[in-house]
Every structure is written in C-alpha cells, then in structure tokens.
Amino acid sequence: MTRAAPTTLRPTTPKEVRDAVLDTPGRLAITGAGTARHWAGRPAGVDATLDLSGLSGVIAHNPGDMTVSVHAGTPLRALQDELAAHGQRLALDAARVARGATVGGLVATADAGPSALVYGGMRDLVIGATTVLADGTMVRSGGHVIKNVAGYDVAKLMHGSYGTFGPLVEVVLRLHPAPRATTCVAVDGPVDRAAEHVLRLMASPLEPIAVEWLSGEPGRLLVRLEGGERTLPARVARLVELLGDGAREVDGAAAWDAHAALTAGSGAAPDAAVVRIGCAPRTLAPLIGRLPATAVTAGLATGVATVTVPATAVPEVHDTVAAAGGTSVLRDRPASAEVPAWGPAPSSLALLRAVKTRLDPDARFAPGRFDPWM
Numbered sequence: 001m002t003r004a005a006p007t008t009l010r011p012t013t014p015k016e017v018r019d020a021v022l023d024t025p026g027r028l029a030i031t032g033a034g035t036a037r038h039w040a041g042r043p044a045g046v047d048a049t050l051d052l053s054g055l056s057g058v059i060a061h062n063p064g065d066m067t068v069s070v071h072a073g074t075p076l077r078a079l080q081d082e083l084a085a086h087g088q089r090l091a092l093d094a095a096r097v098a099r100g101a102t103v104g105g106l107v108a109t110a111d112a113g114p115s116a117l118v119y120g121g122m123r124d125l126v127i128g129a130t131t132v133l134a135d136g137t138m139v140r141s142g143g144h145v146i147k148n149v150a151g152y153d154v155a156k157l158m159h160g161s162y163g164t165f166g167p168l169v170e171v172v173l174r175l176h177p178a179p180r181a182t183t184c185v186a187v188d189g190p191v192d193r194a195a196e197h198v199l200r201l202m203a204s205p206l207e208p209i210a211v212e213w214l215s216g217e218p219g220r221l222l223v224r225l226e227g228g229e230r231t232l233p234a235r236v237a238r239l240v241e242l243l244g245d246g247a248r249e250v251d252g253a254a255a256w257d258a259h260a261a262l263t264a265g266s267g268a269a270p271d272a273a274v275v276r277i278g279c280a281p282r283t284l285a286p287l288i289g290r291l292p293a294t295a296v297t298a299g300l301a302t303g304v305a306t307v308t309v310p311a312t313a314v315p316e317v318h319d320t321v322a323a324a325g326g327t328s329v330l331r332d333r334p335a336s337a338e339v340p341a342w343g344p345a346p347s348s349l350a351l352l353r354a355v356k357t358r359l360d361p362d363a364r365f366a367p368g369r370f371d372p373w374m
C-alpha cells in the first residue's frame with residue numbers, strides 16, 4: 001500500500017502551530033527553511049509537514065539589554081541585518097545561515113560555525129524558548145534576562161533535538177556587539193603542523209575568534225581576529241610572527257566563503273557524504289588522519305570538524321570517531337544512499353527515550369530523525 005503524499009501546513013502564529021498540532025492526526029515532520037533537511041536521519045512515515053518558515057519576524061528587540069525575541073522561523077540572515085543597524089549581532093556564523101537557515105532550525109540541529117570557539121553554539125546564545133508539545137501545551141522557559149533561573153531549561157533540551165520533542169515557536173537570544181574591525185590571517189600547511197600552531201596560539205594572549213584548518217594541497221589554517229581599528233594591526237603582527245613562515249593577512253570574506261563551501265561538501269563527488277564530528281580538540285588532528293576524507297574543515301581548538309567521505313565509508317567514520325571518544329552525525333548523503341545517520345548509541349539513549357515518551361508519548365514528532373536510536 002502506498003501512503004498518500006504528506007500535507008504541508010504553514011502556520012504563521014504560535015496559536016496556529018498549536019492548532020495544527022492538535023487538529024492534524026498522525027506523525028508530523030517539522031521544517032524551517034529546509035537547509036538541513038538531509039541532516040541526521042531521514043524523515044520516515046510522515047503524515048504531514050509542519051513548515052514553520054511563515055512564523056517569522058522579530059517580536060521584541062531590547063538593544064540596551066542586548067536581547068531579542070524572534071519567531072522560530074525567522075531567517076538568521078534577516079535578523080542579523082536588523083541587528084546590524086544597532087551595532088549588534090547574534091554571534092553565530094554557521095555556514096548555512098547564508099542559505100537562509102532559520103533561528104529555530106539552527107537551535108534544533110545544534111548547528112554552529114567557526115566563532116563557536118569564543119561564543120559557543122546556539123545552546124549558549126539561547127536564553128529562552130517557547131515550544132508546543134504533542135498535547136498542545138505551550139511550554140515557555142527562560143526570558144529576556146541573560147542571567148535568568150530557567151528551571152527546566154527547555155531551550156537547552158531542544159538544542160540538537162531535530163524536532164523530536166516538538167516545534168519551537170519562539171526563541172529569545174542574547175546578543176553581542178558587532179566588532180569594529182575583523183581580519184583573517186592564513187598559513188599554509190598540513191593538519192598536524194596546523195595543530196602545533198594552534199597549541200601555541202591558544203596559549204598566547206592573542207584571543208582568536210575562530211581557528212579552522214581547511215584541507216587542500218597542502219591545506220590552510222585560518223585565524224580570525226576581531227578588535228578596534230587602531231589596535232588590531234599590532235595583534236595581527238604578533239599573530240603573523242607566532243605562525244611564522246608564510247603567514248599573512250588574507251581576504252577574510254573569500255577565505256571564510258571557501259570554508260563554508262567545504263563544510264557543505266560543495267564540489268564533492270556525487271557518491272560523497274558529509275559527516276560532522278565532535279571530539280576533544282587535541283585528538284582531532286590525529287583522528288582526521290585516520291578517516292578516508294576527501295575534504296575537511298577542522299576546528300582544531302573546538303574539536304568540531306566536518307568531513308566529506310565516500311558514502312560507503314560512513315559506518316567506518318562513525319566507528320572510528322566513537323572509538324576516539326567523539327560523536328558524529330550525518331549531514332548529507334546521496335539521495336539513493338542508505339547509510340547510518342548516527343554512530344553507536346550513546347549511554348544517554350535511555351534518557352533520550354524517556355524524555356521523548358514523556359513529551360511526545362505517541363511519537364508524532366519528527367519520525368526517523370534519530371533512527372535507529374528512536
């Protein structure tokens with residue numbers, strides 16, 4: 001028997017989201033801009049899709065408190081444009097923001113970019129959230145105060161949940177000042193040499209905002225510095241001296257665009273898959289050397305990497321990363337490939353299932369995304 005094509009619901013208010021959850025029988029996939037629809041497990045057995053891209057816009061921006069609340073379907077790129085007018089930003093530079101990723105989607109996928117080194121990921125930037133549970137309950141946690149006592153911190157629970165606990169409808173974020181000046185210094189070399197540079201850099205007082213190695217011939221380490229227009233050049237000079245031979249200032253926009261493209265697996269072979277890895281920073285360079293990767297971006301100071309590998313090698317990648325004490329999740333794969341999204345089940349799996357059963361007892365939300373764990 002073939003299933004009917006799933007209906008798409010496009011609510012534009014939190015109340016419409018709740019009504020859609022209550023009035024639609026069956027299992028619901030949740031999407032924002034769709035920029036991570038191939039990440040993690042494939043949605044399976046879906047009866048309807050809850051498209052939250054119409055739930056968009058700033059609810060309240062408090063420039064003095066440096067907080068903003070937005071509807072979850074707001075594209076981060078659009079939010080950044082609004083904040084820039086006030087000299088502020090959300091300090092998150094995930095590659096897919098340029099492709100229209102929404103605030104809710106970035107929280108739900110635990111996505112982050114190179115500047116997570118200093119600012120953390122969405123989990124560290126979210127100070128409040130409102131979610132709709134399967135029974136229609138609106139759960140609100142946190143608020144507009146950066147140091148709030150959040151009780152059961154639903155926003156943190158939703159971080160990396162891939163929609164499995166329910167749709168986020170509102171997100172409150174802490175903001176940072178936009179930097180006066182930014183620059184990028186690059187030095188070419190292989191990953192093990194880059195890892196040595198990073199150890200010395202992180203022990204120095206230079207305070208890099210992002211430190212990423214990109215694969216290539218022979219590979220390149222990128223370091224981003226931010227600061228005042230008058231003070232930054234002195235730090236750049238010290239950084240160039242620390243990195244030594246061949247280190248130089250480069251066009252930051254082009255360098256980080258190249259990083260974003262590699263992160264997304266752009267230009268990879270049609271049979272390639274992209275896997276995101278997290279491990280202890282010092283173990284990352286040797287771990288990368290053991291993977292059959294054709295392209296890599298490696299946050300050598302954060303322990304987070306994205307590798308492009310032949311899709312057939314994905315199980316081996318999960319096993320190798322797990323053996324090194326890290327975690328891995330599939331970010332992209334060829335349409336026809338049946339490859340595991342997750343590695344060996346974590347010790348927290350029982351907890352994940354218990355939370356799911358409590359919040360969504362009929363397993364209606366995001367079926368398939370945590371397959372085969374749940």
Ligand SMILES: Cc1cc2nc3c(=O)[nH]c(=O)nc-3n(C[C@H](O)[C@H](O)[C@H](O)COP(=O)(O)OP(=O)(O)OC[C@H]3O[C@@H](n4cnc5c(N)ncnc54)[C@H](O)[C@@H]3O)c2cc1C
Binds near residue numbers: 304326
């Ligand atoms: C209940 C629940 C369970 C989940 N279980 C998993 C899971 O088992 N695996 C998974 O990939 N995703 C899991 N997810 C999804 C998860 O939220 C994110 O996809 C991912 O784990 C977030 O990883 P992170 O590296 O951003 O953050 P964190 O895991 O908090 O890592 C923070 C920092 O620690 C580093 N780090 C990570 N792992 C290690 C390690 N083993 N040793 C030393 N340093 C490390 C990272 O590189 C990063 O710099 C789960 C989500 C939920 C809701």
